[in-house]
Amino acid sequence: MAHLQVQAINKVYKEHDVATNALAGVDFKMEKGEFTALFGPSGSGKTTLLNIIGGLDRPSAGKVWLSDQEITALNDSQLSRLRLFKVGFVFQAYNLIPVLTALENVEYILILQHVPRKERRERSIKILEQLGLGQLVNKKPTEMSGGQQQRVAVARAIVHLPELVLADEPTANLDSKTAHELMDMMHKLNQDQGITFLFSTHDPMVMEYAKRLVELKDGKITNDQVRN
């Protein structure tokens, strides 16, 4: 079985008795170590699909497996645990916890996982240094630039060695130089450490980095191509 398998996913939103099909029968597979971009216009269902894969939302129909575990069958508490141990998230708006420093933000996940203090401190510092953020460990989000915040967010997403990192338009709020730097960094993590990335974007520059491009349009996969 594939590392990630999405099978016949439907997602219908109902508002004022009007049903909107955000996803309409999405079938999709991913293997370990992939660096895949999900692209398509606004409203095509990218974020909805990522939310369902990450266990943040539930599909109206269909199933999702992540490393042999059917996540669509989990209850809220099990989903919480899945997100904590198996998935890493990078959001468009960085979404660091404003009252914590860079180090504490990264460390937070390990605290939830009950990793001993010494080990989690070492792991967090190591990751931040790897990503060139050694100088920022004691800075709060408000003292960092957007690019720095997003890199800390990536550090937070990978510090617990998740099986899948989901990044929802990670470069949308960054200038092109910073966006390049971030994509370089994510690509390097994929190359060097084999971390599986699935990210959404509609930026052609970002798509250039992807090894596989999956196009989503009106809630359906219209194109799925592997690049050499």
Added chain:
Amino acid sequence: MEFFKMAWRNLGRNPRRTIVIIAAVAVGVWAMCIVGSYYDAVSAKLLETVIFGNIGYVQIHRLGYHKNQSLRLCMTDGAAVINKIKGAPHLTGYSPRIYNFALARSPSSSQGVMIMGIDPDLEPTVTRIKSFIKSGSYFQSDDEPVVLIGKSLAHKLRLGAGDKIAFLMQGFSGGQDVVESFRIKGVFDSGFEDWNRGLVYMPIRQAERIMDMKGRLNEIAIMVDDPKNLDALKAELKARLPNRKSDLKAEPEQETLDNKAVHLLGIRSKEPGKLILAPEAIAESFKNNPNSELVSYRLELPATAVFERSGRKRSLELSVIGVEPLKEDRLSGIFSRVKVPENSWLAGAELDKELDANQGWVILGEAAAERLGVSAGDTILIEAQGKSLPLQVAGTLKRGPGAKEDGLFAISGSSDLWKEFVGQSAASEIVVRLKEGADSKETDQELLSSLGLDILDWKELYPDMVMLISAGDYVNYILLFCIYIIIAVGIANTMVMSVFERVREFGILKAIGTRPRQLFFMVIMESVMLALIGMALGGLVSGIIIGYWSRHGLDVAWFTWDLGGGGGPYVIHPTLTLVNILTIVVTAFVIAILSALYPAARASRLPVVEALSKY
């Protein structure tokens, strides 16, 4: 630990809001401390005024005295009671007292007062009487013919220390009013208007003398070492002064008056022939029984009647019976059956009234008169206990009171017999006339059990005071409740605002794996921290203020009721007790948690996707 840190740092995100709510909690706690300590202090002051001003913690009386303060309702052997209570654990002082109503007179005015006979040495072991003296001085010995009067009475009668004051009152035996003048030794201010206006202290020996109360007491006031030991002391006193079975017995009697059956109860000593001394005290208890209509006593002594005429002397063994004519007539109707010769000055008169107002008379049984050969107007000698009393025969009677059928009796006024033969008031029998329809079996038990002692503490003596204090407590609780509500609403509002501003952040925290209960805990922690800081600040400020008042006192005379209207410096000393502090801290803590429950629940239950979409 991380959640503590996050909660703590979250407080700093909106410093102005945090400062405002902390200040609100601080002011609330401050107000609670001040209100609580103020009411406690006022209650304590009120209680102190009453307990140390007059009543003491416990009082011992004859049963029923507390409701019916009659001089006669007394402990007839006060010294015996005192001997029993002396040395009781936790007893630090006792004060024997005699009370009597009197009319106080000065050349300019008069006023009804309560005279309180006190032992000058023992009274200060219970009350602070010495410190009440505003002019003149306290008693120096227990038999000085002087009194202490309250400042309001002094003002009304226009008298001061050194002046003379006259009192009109009735003594223990009733009868003639006693009028006597005393020098005012001092004027006092007890802090309680009723006492300042209506209480007169007199050395107990003087009170005993003028009220005929030697050896008798109306009250023993008692001081306890610590109010906490009050119940223990009361139990000890009750154990030392058990209401033993009376050594008296009650027997039903029946008389016919105006063709109507009259039910009587005759109360006698269980030991045949033994006299009941000071029967007035017992009669006073019996009068209080709702079934008793009339109480009187009879004294029956074995005597010899001697009559001498023209050198011929006759003597006869008989019973001489002392009665109270007015009352006896209503018990047995004997005075209407007395045969009076038509030429006697008593002929046609209401005999009971005439004889009640006169002394030196005797009514003989017909058989006795016949044997002695006397007729109305003759004087006979009654000899008993080696003494003899000349009495003039007023008339004859076939059947005497009680079961005197044989006619060998002589009836006279009991006060004549007391004076001549006993030396004090005494009775062989106390007779109670029952009201119509009263159950004599039930009543005799009630009468005998009404002769014990009452041991009452201040709460039983002054239930009004307990009510006043608890009314103060209720006001206090209402105020505290209002303050609690304000604090609760303040905290809840702050936390709701704070949660709604951070919906997206809670979404992120949940998205990356934070459990709902961890978020719940974090929000509650924020609220508790707000409350703790506010409480600490409020407690600190209250501690400083109350500490200052506690040391230097707070004069509340200008804004509170003046503990009776007597004026004077009403300085209270508010203190914060551990119970006060704990109550306030625990309550504020609980409020902090309760008021954060809703926002915390909201934060923990937010749907992640919805929360993430908020900006």
